[in-house]
Amino acid sequence: MSAALDYWPSPPPWGWTADDLDNLPAEGPNGEPDFFKHVELIDGALVFTSPQKRFHERVLFGLRVVLNAQAPKHVAAVLQMDVKLGHRTRPCPDVVVVDTKAADDDDRTFYIPDEVHLAIEVVSPESEDRDRKTKPSRYAEAGIAHFWRVENNGGSPVVYVYELDPATHAYALTGIHHDRLTVPVPFPITIDLGDLPR
Structure with missing residues (x-):
């Protein structure tokens, strides 16, 4: 102990x-x-963290299903697993895309940044500052290449897509997606945001 x-x-x-x-x-x-x-x-x-609202749960589930349907075999999307970023920081992203080998280990309680390809946070009223400021900066400092922030726009998800700038170790916004998300990295992904699986 x-x-x-x-x-x-x-x-x-x-x-x-x-x-x-x-x-x-x-x-x-x-x-x-x-x-x-x-x-x-x-x-x-x-x-x-506060109990999640249905929007939060619905978007998490939908993103996990769609990402796993499109992911190459070497990666998998998992829900609400910790990422150990250092000795004193261990956040729990809403969704992470990790190496399949790591995802298949049922004894794991956390992943390390080298195993994480994408971290996703769905913003809740109580977590706005953490999801918009604190956690993204920590993910970037740890070298996680891709980050998505999902906001609730009247019941519809809006996804802010970020990619790590290796020169600054900070995220750069690469797109804001309202109805349809299409990105080439970390692997080719196309999501109809208005028709996520429930």
């Missing part, structure tokens, strides 16, 4: 580490079940 848990429910003086997430207790400080079901680590701080 990590020494960090000796300080629970307060954080340890040095902050939480990415490895601590695999050792958190099953219950919350007052015996709440599934207390840690939706938790991320950003810069050494635990971030608890």
